[in-house]
Amino acid sequence: MKQKQLTTTDLENVYDQLADALDQTAQGKREIFLVKLALLSAQALGDAEQFRELTCAALLDL
Amino acid sequence: MHTLLAEPRRSIYFDYQVFPVHTASVGASQVERHPVVIVGAGPIGLTTALDLARYGIPSIVLESEQQVSEGSRAIVFTRRSLEILQQVGVAHRVTAAGLGWRFGNSFYRNQRVFRMEAPHDPDDRFPPMTNLQQPCLEQFLVDACQANPLVELRWGNKVDQLIQAEDYATLEIDTPNGGYLLQANWVVAADGARSAIRSLLGLKLEGASYEGRFVIADIKIDLDLPTERLAYFDPHWNPGNTVLMHREPGNIWRIDYQLPRDETPEQALSAESLRERINAQLGIVGVENPQWELDWCSVYSARALTLPNYIHGRVIFTGDAAHLLPIFGVRGANTGFQDCHDLGWKLSLTIKGLAGPGLLDSYSTERVAAAREIIAEAGKSTRFMTPPTPGHSLVRDAVLSLSLTQAFVRPLYHWRTSRAHDYVDSSLNCKDDDNSSFEGGPRQGAPLLNIQLGEDQFLFDRLGASFYLLYFTDAAEVPKDIQAQAQALREQGVPLQILVVAGQQQTHVSGADDLIDDRCAHLRNKYAAVAGSAYLVRPDQHICARWHQLSGQALRNAIETALGNE
Numbered sequence: 001m002k003q004k005q006l007t008t009t010d011l012e013n014v015y016d017q018l019a020d021a022l023d024q025t026a027q028g029k030r031e032i033f034l035v036k037l038a039l040l041s042a043q044a045l046g047d048a049e050q051f052r053e054l055t056c057a058a059l060l061d062l
Numbered sequence: 063m064h065t066l067l068a069e070p071r072r073s074i075y076f077d078y079q080v081f082p083v084h085t086a087s088v089g090a091s092q093v094e095r096h097p098v099v100i101v102g103a104g105p106i107g108l109t110t111a112l113d114l115a116r117y118g119i120p121s122i123v124l125e126s127e128q129q130v131s132e133g134s135r136a137i138v139f140t141r142r143s144l145e146i147l148q149q150v151g152v153a154h155r156v157t158a159a160g161l162g163w164r165f166g167n168s169f170y171r172n173q174r175v176f177r178m179e180a181p182h183d184p185d186d187r188f189p190p191m192t193n194l195q196q197p198c199l200e201q202f203l204v205d206a207c208q209a210n211p212l213v214e215l216r217w218g219n220k221v222d223q224l225i226q227a228e229d230y231a232t233l234e235i236d237t238p239n240g241g242y243l244l245q246a247n248w249v250v251a252a253d254g255a256r257s258a259i260r261s262l263l264g265l266k267l268e269g270a271s272y273e274g275r276f277v278i279a280d281i282k283i284d285l286d287l288p289t290e291r292l293a294y295f296d297p298h299w300n301p302g303n304t305v306l307m308h309r310e311p312g313n314i315w316r317i318d319y320q321l322p323r324d325e326t327p328e329q330a331l332s333a334e335s336l337r338e339r340i341n342a343q344l345g346i347v348g349v350e351n352p353q354w355e356l357d358w359c360s361v362y363s364a365r366a367l368t369l370p371n372y373i374h375g376r377v378i379f380t381g382d383a384a385h386l387l388p389i390f391g392v393r394g395a396n397t398g399f400q401d402c403h404d405l406g407w408k409l410s411l412t413i414k415g416l417a418g419p420g421l422l423d424s425y426s427t428e429r430v431a432a433a434r435e436i437i438a439e440a441g442k443s444t445r446f447m448t449p450p451t452p453g454h455s456l457v458r459d460a461v462l463s464l465s466l467t468q469a470f471v472r473p474l475y476h477w478r479t480s481r482a483h484d485y486v487d488s489s490l491n492c493k494d495d496d497n498s499s500f501e502g503g504p505r506q507g508a509p510l511l512n513i514q515l516g517e518d519q520f521l522f523d524r525l526g527a528s529f530y531l532l533y534f535t536d537a538a539e540v541p542k543d544i545q546a547q548a549q550a551l552r553e554q555g556v557p558l559q560i561l562v563v564a565g566q567q568q569t570h571v572s573g574a575d576d577l578i579d580d581r582c583a584h585l586r587n588k589y590a591a592v593a594g595s596a597y598l599v600r601p602d603q604h605i606c607a608r609w610h611q612l613s614g615q616a617l618r619n620a621i622e623t624a625l626g627n628e
Contacts, residue, residue: 031456032456032459032460032463035456035457035459035460036460036463036464038460039457039460039461039464039471040464040468043468043470
């Protein structure tokens with residue numbers, strides 16, 4: 001299933017938001033912040049299979 | 063020779079009685095042979111003995127100790143367990159002494175983030191959960207066994223050796239006065255988590271052990287809190303870990319808390335450590351300067367293991383001897399009761415020569431499948447309660463944090479509690495009945511639904527050690543061909559009762575062994591039945607066939623299947 005895509009401007013905004021949020025987060029809390037964000041995104045996505053694919057994609061090339 | 067604790071164990075709420083050791087068999091000139099010897103006088107061994115006695119099967123129960131078990135141990139008994147205990151005649155005592163409850167609460171950072179409500183239908187006699195300390199339950203079972211001429215309890219008798227022959231086993235038994243031999247056509251191993259019989263047969267449990275270890279402590283304290291389960295995640299005094307609290311009768315509270323990873327059980331059980339931590343937890347529930355007395359404490363680790371087969375020659379495993387299940391979700395004793403209730407009728411009918419070749423084997427098949435299902439379910443809650451890896455810890459902590467504001471994660475707090483198992487795939491279920499076309503009612507493999515029949519009267523009160531045909535009718539007679547087959551089966555020795563559910567105020571229905579007045583059609587509606595419908599129920603209350611319309615031949619075939627002839 002093809003999802004709505006972010007425009008380049010949106011993606012740039014997400015990029016900055018994520019970076020700012022990570023900077024606001026105390027060191028040692030960044031991981032849990034990212035896991036919370038992942039769970040909220042999964043819920044918003046509403047598609048466990050797609051979340052599985054995204055998880056696999058994120059595991060590449062670490 | 064083994065030495066015994068001859069002093070009564072100490073307890074704040076329970077008066078331990080030391081029973082005389084059975085030594086009369088030491089030095090006997092002949093080796094006794096019994097149909098059934100049960101090893102272990104815990105809740106499961108004693109319930110098995112009482113269950114067998116209902117079919118007229120005598121048994122010997124061997125217990126290595128001289129008194130019932132130490133500490134509260136299993137404290138939560140499910141509705142299904144109470145229904146089973148009702149069959150063996152002790153549920154009224156458990157209900158009178160115990161505390162019923164149905165709500166569970168999970169807390170994180172002083173906020174209640176999840177509330178579990180277990181349903182309670184007016185048709186249920188027993189509450190979803192009843193809290194009672196295990197020694198109290200064991201005492202009720204011991205009383206019932208002592209009052210039963212078919213049960214002989216032998217205290218202070220420890221099994222040292224077990225040798226199997228083709229159709230019996232020989233047990234070498236040790237007592238403080240010396241040893242003796244005992245032969246049994248069947249040995250039921252109900253000797254608990256550290257089963258000596260399991261070790262003697264060299265059997266290995268399969269499955270997983272979890273890292274998380276818990277202190278379990280019972281204290282006497284007067285707390286103005288209802289009987290509900292309380293779970294605290296990541297409390298300030300025990301970061302990252304989980305604490306559980308349960309009320310027990312007699313102002314006793316069970317506090318279970320997880321140990322920090324690097325702490326030994328000895329350190330955790332030191333008086334100072336216990337005092338500090340219990341006081342910190344009592345602070346969370348609002349008690350300042352708490353005054354309490356410790357009754358018992360121990361260390362527990364979560365395991366999810368089962369034997370892959372519960373029958374080995376003439377030895378049958380049941381309860382914790384057969385499997386070890388995590389305490390979260392009260393799956394220990396409650397699974398054991400379902401084991402022994404599945405076994406009781408199958409072993410009895412096998413001994414009486416009424417069973418087909420598949421009946422006893424179906425005990426192992428049904429109960430191993432149940433244990434595996436429980437292990438899969440318990441694994442989920444155990445991984446949430448005691449995250450086993452850094453990844454699990456991180457996601458669990460993220461869920462705790464989100465749960466303060468995000469409702470969608472809160473169901474993850476629900477640890478699925480022990481439930482009655484449905485033997486949907488049992489070989490004992492009828493293959494050509496109308497099960498799949500019923501539009502409601504309990505399905506094949508499920509236990510009967512209890513129904514309130516009147517003031518303090520329920521359907522399960524009418525049941526005993528027998529197959530039951532629940533026959534729904536508006537007529538004054540059970541059809542002749544059904545009566546004839548039922549009679550023929552009874553003449554063979556098969557215990558079968560016809561329980562007529564009468565829709566038209568009939569006060570007498572010929573061919574009925576018992577009659578329920580269902581003029582309000584309540585039972586009929588709950589069972590999605592019409593006049594002529596029938597449910598065939600195994601002696602353990604699980605449904606093995608149901609029909610919209612029943613013929614005598616179909617009844618005969620279903621009973622043959624349920625007796626393991628296929």
